[in-house]
Amino acid sequence: xxxxxxxxxxxxxxxxxxxxxxxxxxxxxxxxxxxxxxxxxxxxxxxxxxxxxxxxxxxxxxxxxxxxxxxxxxxxxxxxxxxxxx
Numbered sequence: 001x002x003x004x005x006x007x008x009x010x011x012x013x014x015x016x017x018x019x020x021x022x023x024x025x026x027x028x029x030x031x032x033x034x035x036x037x038x039x040x041x042x043x044x045x046x047x048x049x050x051x052x053x054x055x056x057x058x059x060x061x062x063x064x065x066x067x068x069x070x071x072x073x074x075x076x077x078x079x080x081x082x083x084x085x086x
Contacts, residue, residue, distance in 0.1 A: 004035055015039035017077055019070055021061070032057055034073065043084040044077065052076050 009016030014037040034049040037085030052073050060069035 004037065013037075013039045017044065017071055021057075021066060023066065025066075030061060032061060032069075040081070043081070044083050050082060051052065060077075 003020070004016050004018040009018055016037045018035045019038065020031070020035070022031040022035045034044075034051055034053060036044045036049060056072045056076055057069040059083070060066075060072060
């Protein structure tokens, strides 16, 4: 979340989303996180974001499909926000 603030993501309405992926290396485990601005927290809860990570991103990241993992996560985030705004 701090990096999102520093970069000005979702600046005016605090409605930004940052997806962070640290690839697995020989010396470290991989990490992935979705940070949501306070303006989107009612729609993108921690449970929702954790589901996106575990159900959508991790299977792709296990095969080193980083683009596919992030792309699928973004698509699901957009779909979730769109459904909640209707």
